[in-house]
Amino acid sequence: MELREWAMRVFCADCLEEKLVAPIGGLQELTDHQPGAPMGWRQPPRAATLKIAPKHQRKKFPHPSSLDRQDMRVRSLHAFANHELMALEMMAWALLAFPAADKPFRKGLAKILLDEQRHFRLYAQRLAAMGVQFGELPLNDHFWRAGANIADPLDWICTMHLTFEQSNLDHAPYYAKRFREVDDFESSQLMQQIFEDEIHHVRFGSCWLKHYQPPDTPLFELFASHCTLTNPPSRAMGAEFQEQARRDAGLDDEFIRSLRAWQSVG
Ligand SMILES: [Fe+2]
Ligand SMILES: [Fe+2]
Secondary structure (H helix, E strand, C coil): CEHHHHHHHHHHCCCHHHHCCCCCCCHHHCECCCCCCCCCCCCCCCCHHHCECCHHHCCCCCCHHHCCCHHHHHHHHHHHHHHHHHHHHHHHHHHHHCCCCCHHHHHHHHHHHHHHHHHHHHHHHHHHHCCCCCCCCCECCCCHHHHHHCCCHHHHHHHHHHHHHHHHHHHHHHHHHHHHHCCCHHHHHHHHHHHHHHHHHHHHHHHHHHHHCCCCCCHHHHHHHCCCCCCCHHHHCCCCCCHHHHHHCCCCHHHHHHHHHHHHHC
16 A cells, blocks of 8 residues: 555545545555655545534633643543544644655654654543543644744654653653543553553654754754744643653753753743
């Protein structure tokens, strides 16, 4: 199966089952001979039950101190599941948007797309075990809003892998801890699993950032200059800064120092 064909099928799917479809024959059977013409950003179609809710209907993200309540944990997990769904739609879009990118870049993206499909399923299954179907709560378009401002693979890695996914190096272990504190061990283990995978996704971003780095441009400067306006480097961090996870993801000490300094300025 051609990479483009699979990405198009996922991106254009208007039902959940199709968005989660695996490539025929698995990742190793995917070919990339006809990547096609670049596709500009547009919002992917959604089933009627999974439409983005108007702003006034959206619910606030629960305060960590409220997570002893099951409905608040459900609300958090539902928001995380929505992030996974948007992430997989955007990974599919990136494959369609950047047909001329290096082949290993595109293959790496395909692998991450598969991971995001798996992550979505894990959250949806956890929600179902807690009595809620994904889509029962209002959905936002958080990641999608960045789409129109991503013009090339460098913008893409800085926004998706090094901002949204990097922030999950803090969020995921933070919520693993919070869920454990209220004895929700299943949700805690799920967050831990997401955290471990996210290190690889951020590593993909850091490897390609280094690949695109011009001589004499510090890595952090390159990153910061390719973040979208509404997603500055401060969005790449959560409540508890995980330094080691960033090192494991291939970010060097200077990058990590600069990011933390940005936090104290911003
Ligand atoms: Fe994910
Ligand atoms: Fe990810």
